[in-house]
Amino acid sequence: MSLIEVKNVTKIFGPNPKAALQRYRDGLSKEELLAETGHTLGLADVSLSIGKGQIFVIMGLSGSGKSTLIRHFNRLIDPTDGQILVDGDDVIKMSIRQLERFRRTKMSMVFQRFGLMPHRTVLQNVAYGLKVRGVGRAEREAKAMEWIERVGLSGYDGQYPTQLSGGMQQRVGLARALATDAEILLMDEAFSALDPLIRSQMQDQLIELQSELGKTIVFITHDLDEALRIGDQIAILKDGRLSQVGTPPEILLNPADDYVTEFVRDVNRARVLTVETVMRPPKTRLTGADIDKALGEMRRTNADWGYVVEDGRYLGVATQESLAAAVSANDGRNLYEVAEDGPTVSAADALEAALPAALETDYPLPVVDKEGLLMGVVSGREMSSALTPPKVASAAAAEPGGSAGRAGGAAPASTAGKTAATAESPAAAHRETAKLDG
Amino acid sequence: MSDLWLGWPTQLTIFAVALAVGIMVDRSTSNRASAVASALGVLVLTQALAFVPLDTLFFDGDLGRTIRGATNDFVRFLVVNYGDFFDAISEPVLRTLVTLERTLRDAPVPLVLFAVGALAYLASRRLAMAAGMVVALYFIGTLGLWEQAMQTVSIMLVSVGISIILGIPVGVLNARSNTARKIINPVLDLMQTIPSFVYLIPALMLFGLGNVSAVLATVIYATPPLIRLTDLGIRYVDAEVVEASRAFGATRRQMLTGVQIPLALPSIMQGINQTVMMALAMVVIGSMIGARGVGQTVLIGLQRNDAGQGLIGGIAIVMLAIVFDRISQAAGARAQKHRQVAH
Known part of the structure; x- marks a missing residue:
């Protein structure tokens, strides 16, 4: 269920935004709007749906409109057009x-x-929100005290x-926001002014608090690593327009456009992506104790490796050779005893942690859960392809491609090619002449 | 009067004034339309005035005489028709003034010295400074000007009090509304530049000779810096802090009393200090329209060609200035504590 619903919010800054809005609706771009009317397009038809209990991260570089957007949620800024519903109420x-x-x-x-x-x-400061609300002194200070302790500032009241220090001040800011028991927490680049070590501590604290309190948090940042670390959902904003909304793996694995691709390129993917995102079902599950049956199954599916499972519980791996050897030895061992133990990974492991084990084994690693049930497998190759950043279709390559496509629509490709050739030939001829003259 | 100042040059001058007003408005609003409108407004107004049967018409008379006549008529009109109204204004001021003056003069001198010392200590938390203030005040007594000093102090306190009551709200208004600011700022410029005697002449007719007119002159002269510094102080309060209070659902009033004024307090205190200093600068002028006090001492020195008397009056004024300045500065410095936003 979505708690905050943002529908087509557009914000135009300038002396006469309504008129400028009409010009924008008529199809003027942000640059044209600024050049012709002197109005700045802050947000362009942004629609979002933020679920209850989520950490929703809005990410973008400076000037992308993220701070403008978050100020629309509590109407510190009024939109030029659009609707914002919080819990069904039109703000x-x-x-x-x-x-x-x-x-x-x-x-x-x-x-x-x-x-x-x-x-x-x-x-x-921490009691401020309650004071504004009219809560009595004793009550609000008792409550503020609780939150001061909760964020680890006991004794500093x-x-x-x-x-x-900066980190402590922001803890005060956090405590002040939490003390009002508001369901929604808006955090505007809350950790951006802090140094990296303090910042990651604060991120941990925020995730911890959120899992305890179940708040809905809208978090603004310009730092993708931070977004990926704390976000359940990430919205990427560029020039006031929404580029993509998705979970961290979705953003990393399927960037919607060049802008997002460019953004995710430098991310340490091995740390962000988990085994779950690249895991697939095992090709061969061997169940039952019968070795002959298992060997038959493997030959039928033409699999080199099989994953031995008892009641869904992973026991080990078996190869065609090891099974064939066991059959010919005929020493009375069943499949469960033949299965070889090996490394396993869990679905929540980051690829960073799973990769060394995957490199050691020559079969896809089994993924097991806490109870030991086999969830799937993951191969080193799949991991490494997930770790390869998607390529940006570079501007230079994309432009001529685009224009060629358009030209192709107007005239057959061969003609276009010929035109190019003739266009080039006079120059070549000229060069020839120059050579002769020289 | 020479013909040079009459006829079409007068019209041209009026037009130039209208243009200047237009340009001024244009600068402050960067809005062509309103600039043209104001210029036209001035023109129409002057033309309309020209048709009102005053002493002289613009077209062949002279402008100066017209203004003079109109002003005098207006003041006479006020005196005749609204005399009671002005009495009603001056009455409470006068009563406060008299009470305060009597209290200060009747109080035993050691008590007044002690009170000033205590005030200085409360403002600065420094014993040496408190002692210094007591000595400065005692020194005035040794000059034989204690009573006059107490009269001056009571005029000052009343004037500064009125300045604060008027100045802070107007400063707040200026900080909140750009329109108010555009209208009020030129008025403040006028209040600070126009020679006091210009408004003292009608004030004398309306409020009579004496302390009330002196208070009025002092308030007109001394309030602008307080308004300006209150405005400035509130505008310079960290925008994020104000935004934070807004985000927590503070009303405009809560924002003003809980955040903006407390954080603008150092600036407001500076404004009060300026007001006090400027009020002291008006002491001698006040005495010229019948206010009693140290100013009178100087004035008598002037009239009798008695340089010595002028000097001791001057010394007393400087001593008072030191006492007022140090105490209000110290209070301002203490207000500064914990007011700066940390980053």
Whole structure:
């Protein structure tokens, strides 16, 4: 079920956005709009659906409109056009009073540069949302105290923000947002101002808190690694337009366009992709204790390797040779005893962790779950192909291809080729002449 | 009057003034249409005035005499018809002034010295500074000007009080609305540049000779910096902090009282300090329209060609300035604590 529904939100900045909106609807591009009307297209028909309990990451470079977009959710910015539904309520239609109530109870926000009030202590800052709501002093301070402890700032409640480090200040920001018990947490580049070590600690803390509290978190970042690390869903924004929405593996494995491809190229894929994304069903499952039957099965499917399974539980691997040898030895061992133990991986393992084992064995690695059930197999080759970044159709290659395609539509390809040849020949002739003259 | 100043050059001048107003509006709004409209407005207004049967018509009379006549008529009109209204305004000011003055003059001198010392200590938390203030004030007494100083102090306190009551809300208004700012800022420029006597003449007619007119002159002269610095202070409050308070559902009022004013406080305190200093600068001018106090001492020195008396009056004013300045500066510095956003 989606909690936040964004429908065709368009934002145009400038003195007369409504008129500019009409021009944009008439087909003007962002650049044309700026050149002709002096209006900036901030967001262009963005539609999103954010599910309850998700960490939804909106990613884009600076100027992509991500901060503008997140400010539409609690209407710190009014859209020029479009609809935003939160839990079925239309945020755009709310009166000022309704909006204030909505901001107090439904959504809270964490800011890039923390947005703490320097004249208030940590305790007063954390209690701010409750104070605005009109909660009594004792109650709000008790509650604020709880959250201060929860984010690991016990003992700092009497300090002023200036006395804390950046990481600690952002913990205060987080505690302030959590203290209102709002269902939705908006985080605007919340960790971008922190140094890498603190940032990853904060990411861990956020994931931990989210799994405990089940909040819906909308997280803005310009850092793809961060997006992939914490996001359940990632939306990629470029120039105010949505490029792609998907889970981290979807984004990595099937980038929608060149922009996303370019983006995901430098990601450490081995760390982000899990075995699950490349796993496939085993070709040969050997069940039952009978070796002859198993050998027959393997010959029939022409498989070199079989995965021995008892009650769905993985026991080991067997080769045609090992089975044939066991049959000819006829020492009374059954299939379960013949199966050779080997390395296994679990579906949640990152490829980084699974790869060494896959390189050691010459058969696809079995993937087993916690109970030891065989889920599937994964081969080294499949892993390495998943790890290869998709190629960007480079601009130089794409452009002539495109124009050739268009030219081809107008005239037969051979003609186009001939034209090119004749176009070239005078130059060649000229060169010949030059040579003769020289 | 020479013919040079009459006839069509007058018309041309009016047109130039209209144009200048247009350009000014254009600069502040960058909106051609409204600039043209204001220029036309000025033209139409002056032409309309020209048809009103005043002493002289523009076309063959002189503009200066017209304005003079109109202004005098207007002031006379106010005095005749709204005299009670102006009395009603001046009455509470006068009463406050008298009460304050009497309290300060009747209070035992050591008590006043102690109170100033305590105030200085509260503002600065430094004993040395408190002691210094007490000494400075005592020094005025040794000059034989204690009573006059107390009169000046009471005029100052009332003027500064009125300035604060008017200045801070107007400053807040300016910070919130660009339109208000565009209208009020030129008025502030006018208040600070127009010579005090220009508005003291009608003020004397409306409020009479004495302390109330002096308070009025002081308020007109001393309020602009407070308005400007309040405006500036609120505008310069970190945008993200204000946004944060908005995101948590604060009302405009909660934002103003809980975030914007507290964070603009150092700037507002600076404004109050400026107001106090400028109010002191008006002491002598105030005495010229009948306000009592140290200014009068200087004025008498001037009238009697008594340089010595002028000097001791001057010293007393400087001592008062030091006391007021140090105390309000110290209070401002303490307001500065924890007000800067950390990054």
